[in-house]
Amino acid sequence: MPLLHKLAAVLVVAAVVLGLTLPGDRHRSGPARTAARAGSDTAAAPPSAAAPSATPRAAVPPASRTPTPDPSAPIRAASAQAVAVKANELGEVPVIMYHRIMKKPQLSLDRSVAEFRTELTRLADEGYSPITAAEFVSGRIDVPAGRHPVVLTFDDSSPGHFGLDANGAPLPDTAVAIIEEVARAHPGFRPTATFYLNDDLFNMGDRAAEGLKWLTSHGFEIGNHTVTHADLSRLPEKGVRKEIGGMEDRIVSLTGAHTTTFAYPFGAVPRKRAWAQRDGSRYAFQGVFLAGWKPSESPFSTGFDRWAITRVRSEGKIKENDCKRFCSTAWLDYLDKHPGERYTSDGDPATVTFPAAAVEHLAPAFRSYARDY
Numbered sequence: 001m002p003l004l005h006k007l008a009a010v011l012v013v014a015a016v017v018l019g020l021t022l023p024g025d026r027h028r029s030g031p032a033r034t035a036a037r038a039g040s041d042t043a044a045a046p047p048s049a050a051a052p053s054a055t056p057r058a059a060v061p062p063a064s065r066t067p068t069p070d071p072s073a074p075i076r077a078a079s080a081q082a083v084a085v086k087a088n089e090l091g092e093v094p095v096i097m098y099h100r101i102m103k104k105p106q107l108s109l110d111r112s113v114a115e116f117r118t119e120l121t122r123l124a125d126e127g128y129s130p131i132t133a134a135e136f137v138s139g140r141i142d143v144p145a146g147r148h149p150v151v152l153t154f155d156d157s158s159p160g161h162f163g164l165d166a167n168g169a170p171l172p173d174t175a176v177a178i179i180e181e182v183a184r185a186h187p188g189f190r191p192t193a194t195f196y197l198n199d200d201l202f203n204m205g206d207r208a209a210e211g212l213k214w215l216t217s218h219g220f221e222i223g224n225h226t227v228t229h230a231d232l233s234r235l236p237e238k239g240v241r242k243e244i245g246g247m248e249d250r251i252v253s254l255t256g257a258h259t260t261t262f263a264y265p266f267g268a269v270p271r272k273r274a275w276a277q278r279d280g281s282r283y284a285f286q287g288v289f290l291a292g293w294k295p296s297e298s299p300f301s302t303g304f305d306r307w308a309i310t311r312v313r314s315e316g317k318i319k320e321n322d323c324k325r326f327c328s329t330a331w332l333d334y335l336d337k338h339p340g341e342r343y344t345s346d347g348d349p350a351t352v353t354f355p356a357a358a359v360e361h362l363a364p365a366f367r368s369y370a371r372d373y
């Protein structure tokens, strides 16, 4: 499994690099112009704690864009509904990472159509409701009270993710078709996901623009994953910017909109994280995703780092690659057994509700939205 070993190695390296470079990068931001963004909807939710002031989002109301953290401000009482469902909006959120979806898996990162359908059905049955990566990073988490957000992410734009038939409908047994099918059967399971694209767009050839428009007009989100699936840790600044900027140019030319988030190929982090975060008006992300190993912190939590968001690889509890502990089946089992650690919605996207004992984990920027019990 050279690829997986490589993946594991870069994750370790990434964690070290991220830890070392975090403070500097956080505060280094020049004025950047942002174009119209894909996935910028208008939910009146709190902005995320680490939102770079240089990239304001038009969708966030001005009043809530610059909350004034006041550590002594009293926290208001949670709603009866939030208490009844044991809301915990500082809990963990699984961001599940999928690669190829196919009838007969060939590589260890592949999942079969049957496995994928089973996992989605499990998520629906256990009260998860999908949101996009862009919604997640900006804290626009609008799921019903008592339900748990999940982010479904698909890397590498392979044909098993999506395609259109002659009538313009999703091809059967693609990820998109299965997501829509599971959503139809499970009210409350919103059919959405985020697709991290490389240059070969689902093998759709000259129907690529039509395909991307279908996705965005049906509530799915598009993200950037570089032109050639390059290992960014091995490239100089120019190369990093060419890989990301080239893919962004292509997406903008096909859809008319920018992406909001980026996922590192192989989870490999470039020497300077800032190279991947923004490049003038060419690209300016709101969040960047790593390749694996654990659920993400809540975007309202002090532990959340929008430039290094962890994901969970979709896989059963197989022995290899520590999937008995670190892949999706194991983590969903864990969160099911430890409901207090999981993000549970209060049903109101404009408030952040949590048990009073968890207040130390609240990022100061969200104090004015906080409710406890």
Ligand SMILES: [Zn+2]
Pocket (backbone or CB within 6 Å): 155, 156, 225, 229, 264, 265, 266
């Ligand atoms: Zn990839």
